Amino acid sequence: MGHPRTTPTARTLRTTAIGTLSAALLAGAVGVAAPAQALPDAQRAATDAGPAAASGVRFHDIPGSGGITLKGNVFTPAGADGSRTYPVIVLPTSWAMPQIEYVAQAKKLADSGYVVVSYTSRGFWLSGGQIEVAGPEDIADASAVIDWALAHTPADREKVGMAGVSYGAGISLLAAGHDKRIKAVAALSGWANLIDSIYGGRTQHSQAGVLLGTAGALTGRPSAELQQTLKDFLGSNLAKEEDMIAWGRKRSPETYLPQINSNGAAIMLGNAWGDTLFSPNQYARFYEKLTGPKRLEFRPGDHATAEATGLLGLPNDTWTSTHRWFDHHLKGVDNGIDREQPVQLKSRTRGGYEGYPDWKSVGANQRKFALDGTRTIRANVDSGANGGLVLLSNLLDQFVKLPPMASVPLLPRSYASVWQSPRYTSTQEVRGTAKFRTTLTSNKESGTLVAYLYDVGPLGVGKLVSNAPFTFHGQPAGKPFPVDLELHSTAYDVPAGHRLALVVDTVDPLYIEHNPSGAQLTFSSPASDPSYVSVPLRNK
Numbered sequence: 001m002g003h004p005r006t007t008p009t010a011r012t013l014r015t016t017a018i019g020t021l022s023a024a025l026l027a028g029a030v031g032v033a034a035p036a037q038a039l040p041d042a043q044r045a046a047t048d049a050g051p052a053a054a055s056g057v058r059f060h061d062i063p064g065s066g067g068i069t070l071k072g073n074v075f076t077p078a079g080a081d082g083s084r085t086y087p088v089i090v091l092p093t094s095w096a097m098p099q100i101e102y103v104a105q106a107k108k109l110a111d112s113g114y115v116v117v118s119y120t121s122r123g124f125w126l127s128g129g130q131i132e133v134a135g136p137e138d139i140a141d142a143s144a145v146i147d148w149a150l151a152h153t154p155a156d157r158e159k160v161g162m163a164g165v166s167y168g169a170g171i172s173l174l175a176a177g178h179d180k181r182i183k184a185v186a187a188l189s190g191w192a193n194l195i196d197s198i199y200g201g202r203t204q205h206s207q208a209g210v211l212l213g214t215a216g217a218l219t220g221r222p223s224a225e226l227q228q229t230l231k232d233f234l235g236s237n238l239a240k241e242e243d244m245i246a247w248g249r250k251r252s253p254e255t256y257l258p259q260i261n262s263n264g265a266a267i268m269l270g271n272a273w274g275d276t277l278f279s280p281n282q283y284a285r286f287y288e289k290l291t292g293p294k295r296l297e298f299r300p301g302d303h304a305t306a307e308a309t310g311l312l313g314l315p316n317d318t319w320t321s322t323h324r325w326f327d328h329h330l331k332g333v334d335n336g337i338d339r340e341q342p343v344q345l346k347s348r349t350r351g352g353y354e355g356y357p358d359w360k361s362v363g364a365n366q367r368k369f370a371l372d373g374t375r376t377i378r379a380n381v382d383s384g385a386n387g388g389l390v391l392l393s394n395l396l397d398q399f400v401k402l403p404p405m406a407s408v409p410l411l412p413r414s415y416a417s418v419w420q421s422p423r424y425t426s427t428q429e430v431r432g433t434a435k436f437r438t439t440l441t442s443n444k445e446s447g448t449l450v451a452y453l454y455d456v457g458p459l460g461v462g463k464l465v466s467n468a469p470f471t472f473h474g475q476p477a478g479k480p481f482p483v484d485l486e487l488h489s490t491a492y493d494v495p496a497g498h499r500l501a502l503v504v505d506t507v508d509p510l511y512i513e514h515n516p517s518g519a520q521l522t523f524s525s526p527a528s529d530p531s532y533v534s535v536p537l538r539n540k
Contacts, residue, residue, distance in 0.1 A: 065140030068128030088155035104313035177256030192286030274394025302394035363432020363536030
């Protein structure tokens with residue numbers, strides 16, 4: 001993954017791509033938000049350096065940290081003439097996206113009385129610098145953009161907010177721990193712990209890593225540090241594991257939790273149950289540790305798909321909550337969001353929202369199922385149970401209720417261990433985090449297993465409820481050791497007449513596995529330490 005060459009031809013192609021994408025998104029956003037006859041004016045506003053009708057947009061070069069230039073745009077409320085100030089919201093772009101990403105939402109915010117400054121994160125597209133993956137330079141950029149907004153727009157220095165999707169969410173949370181001026185944050189599809197996100201269970205999430213690395217190389221200039229870290233990560237360079245963990249820790253909002261809590265910004269977190277880049281578990285743990293005003297929302301989907309329609313200007317629950325969050329915490333609007341249950345969940349299998357006072361209450365009804373007997377499986381063959389494809393599988397689950405599936409009776413028991421519950425006589429609601437505990441013996445010192453929880457219908461077809469990987473290194477061959485594994489948190493309804501099945505195998509296309517040739521894994525349940533799966537389950 002090398003640096004893209006910035007020849008005149010490459011620059012021309014890149015500029016053309018930005019212009020084409022900008023025009024398309026601007027046209028789509030304004031077409032949704034305004035009558036058809038307003039479209040020509042909106043298009044002129046995107047290219048004219050002068051004031052625009054209604055909420056105006058202007059494109060600017062914004063000084064970033066270290067002398068680089070960030071490409072940004074500014075939306076101001078209609079009639080803004082410098083006689084008064086307005087709350088300001090700063091929007092860093094997502095990974096590989098240019099500053100026009102937020103045009104539709106920025107216009108809506110400006111129409112409701114906000115100054116909105118969006119900028120292309122450093123290292124991407126036409127912004128300067130290199131991709132630092134939310135490193136110190138990116139945090140300094142966020143503060144520099146706030147400085148610029150306070151100096152060059154009618155922004156109120158007492159009412160500063162930050163928001164973003166994915167990469168922009170992570171930068172926003174990190175900035176909240178470093179800049180006391182930030183009073184409210186909406187972090188959508190972001191991360192709190194980068195290591196738990198893409199190296200959870202000590203297992204490389206390979207599809208996620210390849211996707212991020214490829215998108216970064218195509219749209220920006222990865223730093224030498226990023227290139228080396230990604231090479232070590234995907235190459236399973238265990239000699240550099242501690243360095244990789246330290247690299248990720250520096251870029252994790254959880255590391256700066258004391259500062260975030262001390263600064264006191266009101267923080268809203270939103271994510272999708274099936275996010276294959278940033279698992280909901282790490283967001284939920286982070287949420288519980290926040291001490292200021294906070295809100296947590298989980299919905300069906302994959303990475304950034306819950307917010308996607310809102311970026312096109314379409315009605316969208318995530319962005320509606322974001323607007324309400326800022327209205328209350330920056331404008332002081334009494335819209336009732338502070339009196340609602342702060343944890344809001346939407347099930348993957350039915351509509352409507354459920355409110356809870358905290359995350360602990362979500363999975364309060366844990367039911368243990370014994371995993372009896374001793375099972376041995378051979379490694380390095382995909383049994384047919386898997387978590388699907390990054391972005392695609394959970395997008396299908398979101399829109400057509402079609403999660404990854406497997407025929408549980410046909411799974412080869414030589415390569416997959418299977419335990420099943422009795423059939424349920426009533427609908428069972430899975431809410432929260434399932435946990436798997438077992439005693440594992442391997443004939444090799446390293447290995448990987450992947451656990452899956454399936455909803456199994458009368459014909460034996462299992463729909464994936466949750467999954468998670470686990471990798472071990474340096475375990476003496478033939479010596480049993482305990483394994484504790486949290487599956488990805490979810491909200492799923494198991495219909496009456498169905499049962500739950502726990503399946504464990506050793507290969508999944510989502511992950512890099514570490515099973516040597518000839519590896520075998522044995523799962524046992526000693527009387528002194530019985531194996532079980534604990535599922536947050538309740539009758540509907």
